[in-house]
Amino acid sequence: MLKKSFDECYCTSIHDIATLDDIADFVESHDGKLGNYEGTMFCPECRSAELSYVHKTSKKRAFLRRKSSSRHLPYCSYIHEYSSIQFSKEYYESLTDGQIQDKMASMMRLLLRDPLVNRVITTQATNNVEVDNPLLLKKEKNGQQIRRSLRRKKLSTWLGEEIAGELYLFYGEVKLKVQRIEKTNEAGESYFYCFLDIFCENKNREWKKKTQIYRGATEDSIDEKQIYHFVAVGKLDFSNGFPKLELSNKQSLLFKVVE
Ligand SMILES: [Zn+2]
Numbered sequence: 232m233l234k235k236s237f238d239e240c241y242c243t244s245i246h247d248i249a250t251l252d253d254i255a256d257f258v259e260s261h262d263g264k265l266g267n268y269e270g271t272m273f274c275p276e277c278r279s280a281e282l283s284y285v286h287k288t289s290k291k292r293a294f295l296r297r298k299s300s301s302r303h304l305p306y307c308s309y310i311h312e313y314s315s316i317q318f319s320k321e322y323y324e325s326l327t328d329g330q331i332q333d334k335m336a337s338m339m340r341l342l343l344r345d346p347l348v349n350r351v352i353t354t355q356a357t358n359n360v361e362v363d364n365p366l367l368l369k370k371e372k373n374g375q376q377i378r379r380s381l382r383r384k385k386l387s388t389w390l391g392e393e394i395a396g397e398l399y400l401f402y403g404e405v406k407l408k409v410q411r412i413e414k415t416n417e418a419g420e421s422y423f424y425c426f427l428d429i430f431c432e433n434k435n436r437e438w439k440k441k442t443q444i445y446r447g448a449t450e451d452s453i454d455e456k457q458i459y460h461f462v463a464v465g466k467l468d469f470s471n472g473f474p475k476l477e478l479s480n481k482q483s484l485l486f487k488v489v490e
Contacts, residue, residue: 244306337365
């Protein structure tokens with residue numbers, strides 16, 4: 232199985248999630264030393280597997296990986312292989328629109344850190360209850376259940392071409408904007424299509440456009456001043472330079488105003 236890399240970790244010295252970008256910035260400005268991150272970085276999901284920091288090289292960005300001596304808990308989605316584009320497509324086709332939206336809502340609660348959800352899952356896992364981890368995609372095949380996990384990407388972090396074409400769960404706190412394009416066809420009839428633009432706050436507290444989703448005739452109702460919790464499953468396409476997010480399924484997108 233491909234060794235997984237992590238974009239963030241649960242850091243026991245701050246009792247919170249630390250992103251790879253935060254850690255890399257610290258290391259860069261401290262002579263390559265990890266400081267308080269040393270020995271305190273764990274799997275962001277099960278908080279059991281210990282992670283180590285792999286320094287950047289001229290060819291590769293820094294990343295976090297599991298220490299081979301340590302293990303994920305049984306419910307953790309990181310123990311399963313990553314879902315392919317095809318697997319997720321078939322998985323979503325086996326669900327109703329409502330079921331997909333429920334699933335997106337569970338992913339949002341877990342990743343955008345409703346502490347209660349995380350506590351429920353941890354308690355269930357400790358009591359050996361079969362945990363329904365929203366970050367797993369499951370499918371029956373020849374009487375057997377196949378489970379696949381999703382690579383995940385926080386939208387505020389670096390979106391590079393190295394992840395192009397791979398299936399990801401994109402998430403984060405974003406601002407949104409609808410671009411409505413009006414056109415007239417050859418018969419003189421007017422029509423329109425929409426793009427949903429997605430912005431994240433950078434370190435200088437500026438909201439920068441990170442990606443865009445083609446929405447066809449769906450015109451989302453957006454308040455541009457609000458901050459939204461956002462989750463979407465799909466892949467990035469860099470063929471026109473700027474990354475466009477192509478959804479795995481029309482329903483594999485959910486955003487909600489942060490309250
Ligand atoms: Zn884990």
